Amino acid sequence: MSESLISSEIDFEAEGKHTGFLRLPHSVHRSAYGRILIPIVMLKNGSGPTTLLMAGNHGDEYEAQIALSKLSRELEAEDIQGRLIILPMANFPAAQAGTRTSPIDGGNLNRSFPGDPHGTPTEMIAHYIEEDLFPMCDYFFDFHSGGSSLYYPATLLRGLGHSPEESAKLIELQAAFDAPYAWVFTSGGGRASTARTAMGGGNRKGAITLMAELGGGGAVTPEILALTERGIKRLLHSTGMLPAYVPDAAIGTRELMVADTIIAYDNGIFEPYCGIEDEVKKGDAAGAIHFPDTPWTPPVTLVFQHSGMVLCKRVPGLVERGDCLFQIAKSLERAGLHTG
Numbered sequence: 001m002s003e004s005l006i007s008s009e010i011d012f013e014a015e016g017k018h019t020g021f022l023r024l025p026h027s028v029h030r031s032a033y034g035r036i037l038i039p040i041v042m043l044k045n046g047s048g049p050t051t052l053l054m055a056g057n058h059g060d061e062y063e064a065q066i067a068l069s070k071l072s073r074e075l076e077a078e079d080i081q082g083r084l085i086i087l088p089m090a091n092f093p094a095a096q097a098g099t100r101t102s103p104i105d106g107g108n109l110n111r112s113f114p115g116d117p118h119g120t121p122t123e124m125i126a127h128y129i130e131e132d133l134f135p136m137c138d139y140f141f142d143f144h145s146g147g148s149s150l151y152y153p154a155t156l157l158r159g160l161g162h163s164p165e166e167s168a169k170l171i172e173l174q175a176a177f178d179a180p181y182a183w184v185f186t187s188g189g190g191r192a193s194t195a196r197t198a199m200g201g202g203n204r205k206g207a208i209t210l211m212a213e214l215g216g217g218g219a220v221t222p223e224i225l226a227l228t229e230r231g232i233k234r235l236l237h238s239t240g241m242l243p244a245y246v247p248d249a250a251i252g253t254r255e256l257m258v259a260d261t262i263i264a265y266d267n268g269i270f271e272p273y274c275g276i277e278d279e280v281k282k283g284d285a286a287g288a289i290h291f292p293d294t295p296w297t298p299p300v301t302l303v304f305q306h307s308g309m310v311l312c313k314r315v316p317g318l319v320e321r322g323d324c325l326f327q328i329a330k331s332l333e334r335a336g337l338h339t340g
């Protein structure tokens with residue numbers, strides 16, 4: 001184990017189903033020897049791969065927190081082949097508060113990897129996941145949504161892989177998850193990567209790593225929750241860890257790469273001219289930013305610089321300079337190449 005000050009109530013080598021907490025020492029005014037208790041579930045049954053399922057990396061992303069809680073209650077060790085670790089509220093203080101970042105230290109867990117064993121609580125969590133959990137993992141699946149400010153359709157995110165074998169595995173798992181869309185990262189993400197995300201950490205430690213964006217807007221939709229629950233079981237089945245599960249017929253996944261990000265240059269109220277999954281053309285008006293504080297001032301119109309599909313859209317109406325308003329994605333040019 002690493003030099004982490006976080007201790008696990010669970011013995012990761014013990015067979016059977018185990019529930020408990022990761023204990024993060026947190027000494028504050030009202031609790032001198034206090035702990036932050038991060039819930040964790042582990043199921044181990046015989047030989048097989050180790051998979052980490054994670055949600056609550058950002059605390060305002062809810063579908064997978066629900067899906068992993070259901071899975072924690074539903075699965076027994078005998079349903080599993082191998083070792084399944086479930087971490088439904090990874091940045092627990094953020095998840096408890098329903099905020100993207102931690103109210104304790106302002107930390108964004110998904111920008112804190114590889115973390116610091118003696119840093120802030122968020123940095124300590126990142127370090128524990130990277131140094132204590134990832135080295136056990138053959139697979140790491142990190143489930144997100146657009147959070148409070150963005151909305152995505154159900155979208156798998158993956159890299160190209162670091163070898164032909166990993167590329168093939170990622171494509172196989174993408175097909176298994178069967179989200180309507182996959183956003184394929186076509187550059188970066190090498191094993192020596194300094195990426196600050198959990199995905200970067202998983203890659204550094206050699207786990208087969210996938211992410212997903214599943215809805216958002218600080219809400220839960222039944223449709224996307226159903227796709228999330230189905231997709232997680234299909235992933236586990238594909239790794240051989242959930243042998244008795246029978247996947248239904250696949251719907252199919254459209255592979256995309258992000259072509260354009262529209263950002264605001266003005267503070268005001270944003271009027272979008274299109275919605276999620278709409279096809280837009282270069283030169284089309286994307287929307288307008290209005291200034292009701294000086295209502296005689298004409299709105300600023302934003303224009304798409306690339307053609308493609310609206311993959312992600314800002315949810316709140318109020319915008320500030322630098323906010324992301326849209327991501328536009330186009331079909332992946334068939335690369336299929338690993339990054340070496």
Ligand SMILES: [Zn+2]
Nearest residue numbers: 058061144145
């Ligand atoms: Zn997120």
